[in-house]
Amino acid sequence: MKHNKLDDLNCSIANALDLIGEWWTILILREAFFGTCRFEDFQHHLGIARNILAARLRKLCDNGVLKRVPIKEGAKRHEYKLTSMGRDLYPTLIALTQWGDRWLHEEGAPVRFIERATGDDIADVAIRTKQGRELDARDLALIPGPGATDETRERLHLLQLAWEKHNGGSR
Amino acid sequence: MKHNKLDDLNCSIANALDLIGEWWTILILREAFFGTCRFEDFQHHLGIARNILAARLRKLCDNGVLKRVPIKEGAKRHEYKLTSMGRDLYPTLIALTQWGDRWLHEEGAPVRFIERATGDDIADVAIRTKQGRELDARDLALIPGPGATDETRERLHLLQLAWEKHNGGSR
DNA sequence: TTCATTAGTTGCAATATGCAACTAAATGTG
DNA sequence: CACATTTAGTTGCATATTGCAACTAATGAA
16 A cells, blocks of 8 residues: 555654555564574464565564664675664564563463573563653653644644543533 | 465464455544544545445454444444553554654654653664563574464474574574 | 576466545534 | 444456466486
8 A cells, every 4th residue: 555645744653654564574573583584484383475575574663663684704695683772673573572462362471572691581561751750541641742843733732722621520 | 465374384474464454444544643533534634445444444454453433422433442452552653663763854854743741752663571671673583482382482482593594603 | 517496487267456536424514 | 312423344347466377498217
């Protein structure tokens, strides 16, 4: 599909999805987090069509999420490794995994994440204040950030008014 | 595309993407978190084709991420509201937003999330141990969970061996 | 040198999406 | 209560994306 509308939307989710939102891309990244780095291995583990895989890997490299590096010094073959930009998606991927674990795998998670050094389980990813207080979705408000366009400001302002109308009086 | 291979994969990400991984779905959910709940409003804000929107909303409702509720007592018109399953995607969405903010909006985030009651900024979503210690992607290991199939166990075992071969000696 | 493996590319068939016009019911208005 | 308008979709067709399988070219191992 054509998402030519997305890249100029003033929204980080839309912009992020422009890079990693296509079918397969997230699964390719999951594989990368699992340690897969060769074309054939991605193809084999995911069962993805080879042309699609090639296209997705190219796009991820072009955008700096993955990098192509020689397998060893001087080799012509290369492998795909996560960049720091790519590794920085780990919280997102784990949050999504935990959601799937909670709601789609009541018999228990297929995979557990632990700290390698200690064996400690990781906690559920949560939204917190900078002081560490955990927040519920409904405790949040959205306000324009430094990169907000006038349109975004307008939108968020209307949002705030709508919220006040609904909840402002009854509190 | 047909992802008939995904739903039987023993992987929460694949299973989650089966529900919410299609183009537009995440943006529809973002809108829902912004407070949008009517068909026409989703359509107008996103510029999505009406038939696709109808299909996505139906799927999200069928799977319990959204629910259709009457606009008011006894009304025949309805609106789409996040269920608790849907609200539980907030950490994932915010993690993705923050990733986009960091890597695609160096001029600053379009939107800031704050705690409504206090105005406090929220922290970057991070992976932590249950004790609250923050972890890097590379500190993690994956082990089979209670819902792991034999295939998953085998896969994770090979992963562990590969890791030891690479890093085990040099530590 | 020879052969298997790896990493793709190409062409075509099957699917999914975008667009715009159409439908039908619910609601607001006089 | 009748009528116009808004809302929430559906339908059909053109376009774009994906899947599949066969093909190619280069590497690397024996």
